Amino acid sequence: xxxxxxxxxxxxxxxxxxxxxxxxxxxxxxxxxxxxxxxxxxxxxxxxxxxxxxxxxxxxxxxxxxxxxxxxxxxxxxxxxxxxxxxxxxxxxxxxxxxxxxxxxxxxxxxxxxxxxxxxxxxxxxxxxxxxxxxxxxxxxxxxxxxxxxxxxxxxxxxxxxxxxxxxxxxxxxxxxxxxxxxxxxxxxxxxxxxxxxxxxxxxxxxxxxxxxxxxxxxxxxxxxxxxxxxxxxxxxxxxxxxxxxxxxxxxxxxxxxxxxxxxxxxxxxxxxxxxxxxxxxxxxxxxxxxxxxxxxxxxxxxxxxxxxxxxxxxxxxxxxxxxxxxxxxxxxxxxxxxxxxxxxxxxxxxxxxxxxxxxxxxxxxxxxxxxxxxxxxxxxxxxxxxxxxxxxxxxxxxxxxxxxxxxxxxxxxxxxxxxxxxxxxxxxxxxxxxxxxxxxxxxxxxxxxxxxxxxxxxxxxxxxxxxxxxxxxxxxxxxx
Ligand code: F6P
Numbered sequence: 043x044x045x046x047x048x049x050x051x052x053x054x055x056x057x058x059x060x061x062x063x064x065x066x067x068x069x070x071x072x073x074x075x076x077x078x079x080x081x082x083x084x085x086x087x088x089x090x091x092x093x094x095x096x097x098x099x100x101x102x103x104x105x106x107x108x109x110x111x112x113x114x115x116x117x118x119x120x121x122x123x124x125x126x127x128x129x130x131x132x133x134x135x136x137x138x139x140x141x142x143x144x145x146x147x148x149x150x151x152x153x154x155x156x157x158x159x160x161x162x163x164x165x166x167x168x169x170x171x172x173x174x175x176x177x178x179x180x181x182x183x184x185x186x187x188x189x190x191x192x193x194x195x196x197x198x199x200x201x202x203x204x205x206x207x208x209x210x211x212x213x214x215x216x217x218x219x220x221x222x223x224x225x226x227x228x229x230x231x232x233x234x235x236x237x238x239x240x241x242x243x244x245x246x247x248x249x250x251x252x253x254x255x256x257x258x259x260x261x262x263x264x265x266x267x268x269x270x271x272x273x274x275x276x277x278x279x280x281x282x283x284x285x286x287x288x289x290x291x292x293x294x295x296x297x298x299x300x301x302x303x304x305x306x307x308x309x310x311x312x313x314x315x316x317x318x319x320x321x322x323x324x325x326x327x328x329x330x331x332x333x334x335x336x337x338x339x340x341x342x343x344x345x346x347x348x349x350x351x352x353x354x355x356x357x358x359x360x361x362x363x364x365x366x367x368x369x370x371x372x373x374x375x376x377x378x379x380x381x382x383x384x385x386x387x388x389x390x391x392x393x394x395x396x397x398x399x400x401x402x403x404x405x406x407x408x409x410x411x412x413x414x415x416x417x418x419x420x421x422x423x424x425x426x427x428x429x430x431x432x433x434x435x436x437x438x439x440x441x442x443x444x445x446x447x448x449x450x451x452x453x454x455x456x457x458x459x460x461x462x463x464x465x466x467x468x469x470x471x472x473x474x475x476x477x478x479x480x481x482x483x484x485x486x487x488x489x490x491x492x493x494x495x496x497x498x499x500x501x502x503x504x505x506x507x508x509x510x511x512x513x514x515x516x517x518x519x520x521x522x523x
């Protein structure tokens with residue numbers, strides 16, 4: 043199969059480089075070993091019409107990385123506009139933050155069409171296209187309009203909300219009808235998939251049989267593929283990172299004090315205000331934890347030109363400063379707050395240093411930080427994961443301390459519980475989680491999706507996808523034992 047993977051953001055392929063967002067970091071290790079061509083935005087724009095849209099095509103593992111300069115006239119409307127000011131807030135159930143114009147939607151469609159034209163270069167007899175994420179909901183339909191008949195799959199890394207929320211997105215019907223040009227649509231959780239079913243049935247009036255919907259485009263299979271990580275590789279990186287200068291400086295600076303860690307893009311879906319408020323509450327309720335536990339919060343700036351993100355950045359900075367002012371001492375800073383990104387190897391070492399990992403989004407498709415934190419722990423003395431039940435990862439990592447991020451007092455109590463947890467309980471919870479990470483690795487995720495995609499056109503309607511996926515997962519796990 044000549045696989046073409048498409049996403050807006052791609053990884054650079056250079057080890058140690060900071061990577062924004064889970065998608066690029068998660069895909070890199072699997073794409074580079076698959077021989078696929080990974081196509082995405084170069085991060086630059088170009089004026090006028092282009093004969094050759096590719097900025098660069100370079101080797102990436104056994105395959106290649108091809109980046110495009112997107113059209114300058116449409117980039118803002120596409121990325122800051124429709125993708126991140128209409129779709130992103132809606133997908134994370136924040137309809138109140140939708141800000142969008144008709145021009146933004148036109149730009150979004152233009153960029154999807156532009157990408158489709160560029161992809162024709164990679165259309166070969168044995169090609170299959172795998173489109174990633176909400177930036178390219180309509181790319182499959184554009185490819186079909188250009189005559190592409192090869193399999194095209196789509197995976198959504200974010201949640202899919204209830205119909206009432208998605209209906210807040212202008213042109214939702216047109217877009218979701220366009221999505222049905224994909225042969226396979228993958229979701230992170232059953233709930234996301236169910237919500238999509240609900241829309242297709244109620245709004246489009248289409249029947250779904252055994253996970254397959256038939257529309258004027260043909261048949262589309264809807265299925266769940268929770269994305270994973272490579273836990274063994276991450277564990278090795280974490281053990282090795284202990285000697286990294288940033289990690290050893292952090293360790294020295296702690297002076298026996300314990301550490302909680304949060305690592306997020308600065309995004310309203312991540313629940314940063316609630317998390318910091320919970321630490322504030324904890325230090326107030328348990329003065330004995332002052333000076334003995336601090337929080338390292340890495341918050342990588344993101345989408346800064348969108349108003350909601352600018353506002354959030356100021357709010358979080360102010361709250362951190364208030365909390366530090368209230369609880370700090372001449373020789374102790376409760377929250378170490380950093381607005382920059384770190385490469386995976388350093389992050390792995392930082393996770394291993396922290397006794398508590400706090401992953402408390404209000405809504406999240408999966409949240410790979412939760413999985414990485416678990417994988418990075420020292421098996422003999424593992425830390426505790428405090429995890430929002432509204433992250434996709436909570437469906438698998440149910441041995442974490444699950445919290446409701448809207449309940450600040452409850453979250454404060456659970457962080458204190460994590461800090462007091464016995465080594466036996468920590469090990470028991472950690473083993474339960476690591477077992478799941480190994481079965482549902484990113485390699486298994488990648489292989490399952492492609493297996494189902496290649497099967498979609500051959501499989502008769504009554505065959506169910508879910509058992510195929512589960513059966514493959516357990517077969518692979520058995521082989522790996
Ligand atoms: O959650 C899906 C995702 O693609 C993540 O990988 C990433 O955090 C985000 O959406 C996209 O972020 P950005 O706008 O920085 O590319």
